[in-house]
Amino acid sequence: DIQLTQSPSTLSASVGDRVTITCRATQSIGSWLAWYQQKPGKAPKFLIYRASRLENGVPSRFSGSGSGTEFTLSISSLQPDDFATYYCQYYKTYGFGQGTKVEIK
């Protein structure tokens, strides 16, 4: 089975920083990848589909890139509302990465 590994597991950053989260697949998965944001005690929120396409209403400071086995989620200028845990998901297996927590430095 194809597995997704996110790095880092935890990322400490300040408001205004550019942050990048990586999701690596054990085999090529094309662009069949989505990203979600989850805050404590809340349901996940859908951010990005097909690796790089922003869901309607998601701020443009979020961007996704990559194809094949390596993908990134970037936040160009971290805002207070962005401190959360982020997950990638592979379409074909429905499986998620283990998550990356973005915390305040």
Add this chain to the structure above:
Amino acid sequence: EVQLLESGGGLVQPGGSLRLSCAASGFTFSRYAMNWVRQAPGKGLEWVSGVSNSGDDTYYADSVKGRFTISRDNSKNTVYLQLNSLRDEDTAVYYCAKDYLPQTSSPPFQHWGQGTLVSVST
């Protein structure tokens, strides 16, 4: 506005059963596949099960295959998850989630409910 409202969670002993429900509104329910995703305390997301828009096709994670059953009633705009032979490791918040595109039975999941907690313990 899309709304997904889960219910049916609670405390159950190992080996017991529960039925979760997810009532949907704000979209044409019969056009979209639906899913259940769970999250154990302090852990990440785990996809559990999915059902096609018609209900004809169902999908399960290996961890629940043979124990859990997903179904839907398009006349009631509701999806269900029957949980049997529950184990300690099934303790989690269970989320209902709607596919992004109609009639695809595939992620991503565009809308999520707020979740219902299932606790398996003696």
